[in-house]
Amino acid sequence: MNSFGGRLNTRFYFDNSSRSLDSNDNKNEERKWDLFEFKNGVESPKQSFITPFYTSSFTSTNPNQFLDPPFFSFNSNIISSSGSYSDFHFKEEKANDTNLNFQSQIWPTSSSISGNKKEESTKSQALDWNVESQQKPIDFSIEISKTEPKSIQSPQSHSNFNSIQATNEQSRYQDGYNWRKYGQKLIKRSNNPQSYYKCTYPNCPTKKKVEKDLNGIITKIIYKEKHNHTMPTNFQKSSSNSFNNTIFEHSNRFQPYSECSFIEHEQEQGSLICESRIDHENEPEAKRWKLDEVESEAISSGLSKTLEEPRLVVETKVTLIYLMMDTNGENTGKK
DNA sequence: ATATTTTGACCGGCG
DNA sequence: ACGCCGGTCAAAATA
Numbered sequence: 227m228n229s230f231g232g233r234l235n236t237r238f239y240f241d242n243s244s245r246s247l248d249s250n251d252n253k254n255e256e257r258k259w260d261l262f263e264f265k266n267g268v269e270s271p272k273q274s275f276i277t278p279f280y281t282s283s284f285t286s287t288n289p290n291q292f293l294d295p296p297f298f299s300f301n302s303n304i305i306s307s308s309g310s311y312s313d314f315h316f317k318e319e320k321a322n323d324t325n326l327n328f329q330s331q332i333w334p335t336s337s338s339i340s341g342n343k344k345e346e347s348t349k350s351q352a353l354d355w356n357v358e359s360q361q362k363p364i365d366f367s368i369e370i371s372k373t374e375p376k377s378i379q380s381p382q383s384h385s386n387f388n389s390i391q392a393t394n395e396q397s398r399y400q401d402g403y404n405w406r407k408y409g410q411k412l413i414k415r416s417n418n419p420q421s422y423y424k425c426t427y428p429n430c431p432t433k434k435k436v437e438k439d440l441n442g443i444i445t446k447i448i449y450k451e452k453h454n455h456t457m458p459t460n461f462q463k464s465s466s467n468s469f470n471n472t473i474f475e476h477s478n479r480f481q482p483y484s485e486c487s488f489i490e491h492e493q494e495q496g497s498l499i500c501e502s503r504i505d506h507e508n509e510p511e512a513k514r515w516k517l518d519e520v521e522s523e524a525i526s527s528g529l530s531k532t533l534e535e536p537r538l539v540v541e542t543k544v545t546l547i548y549l550m551m552d553t554n555g556e557n558t559g560k561k
Numbered sequence: 562a563t564a565t566t567t568t569g570a571c572c573g574g575c576g
Numbered sequence: 577a578c579g580c581c582g583g584t585c586a587a588a589a590t591a
Contacts (some may be wrong), residue, residue, distance in 0.1 A: 407566055409584055424584070426564090435583090 402457040418445060427455045
């Protein structure tokens with residue numbers, strides 16, 4: 227099994243529509259959405275992210291706050307006290323017609339994804355963050371699988387059962403919150419299906435859109451509005467060791483490769499800010515949600531703070547960048 | 562029985 | 577006024 231042949235190709239947007247922006251200002255236009263884009267890199271090698279992300283240098287016992295807006299909260303169980311991956315799950319379960327398993331599992335490059343999706347996903351489920359994988363970069367691939375999460379356990383992942391089980395238990399929370407799908411549309415612009423989710427918490431206005439490409443790979447996630455509640459308790463429990471703290475703890479430990487194709491902001495108190503470039507094709511859609519939310523607050527208080535506190539932006543974005551993997555053989559993350 | 566997903570219909574903004 | 581398109585609704589299906 228080619229264990230490290232893929233690249234993540236997902237964009238994460240945060241609806242920053244509350245910002246006062248001049249639509250004629252390109253820079254501002256871009257900033258309407260906080261975008262984190264994971265590219266397969268096939269079509270846009272510029273956006274392939276090369277990161278020296280190594281198990282030994284990343285520590286988190288927080289499995290779920292990673293992608294919570296503004297810190298996404300994939301189910302990521304990273305344990306590095308021993309310098310090895312215990313598990314690292316990106317899972318978005320039961321989204322749409324398939325289970326979107328955000329797992330750091332093996333995923334072929336997009337060129338090889340076509341074909342029997344189920345078979346490929348089954349293969350990919352055999353990921354094992356075992357000793358052999360320790361010296362390889364994490365592959366932040368996304369698996370789209372029709373297989374039930376409970377069947378994900380692979381014989382090889384003997385050392386990861388706990389985290390897998392934990393992941394399953396938390397499958398409903400994905401990014402820490404509960405979502406209910408309320409619609410799906412085929413978006414003409416991109417010809418991709420787009421799913422619409424609402425936070426299931428009573429009166430919570432938060433929504434998110436998840437767009438997938440033809441291979442079922444999530445290409446974009448847009449959050450709208452902010453949660454008016456805290457993260458579900460049982461989720462918080464497992465996330466007690468705040469990933470935010472992790473971010474601050476570890477973001478300075480890594481240096482992105484020079485190949486980093488993000489827009490690097492020159493200022494920000496000497497810190498590196500990497501932003502992925504925003505395709506113009508995405509702007510109309512972003513605009514649309516923005517227009518709906520002129521009066522709304524940003525997607526989360528965290529994000530609002532982010533906007534007001536450049537340092538936070540720096541730390542967050544830089545850290546996320548480390549999680550964007552280029553799995554080219556020659557770029558194994560070694561500096 | 563309940564919660565969630567699916568999916569066609571509907572609505573409203575925009576050109 | 578019309579059609580297109582994205583977003584939402586809601587009944588049915590499914591888990």
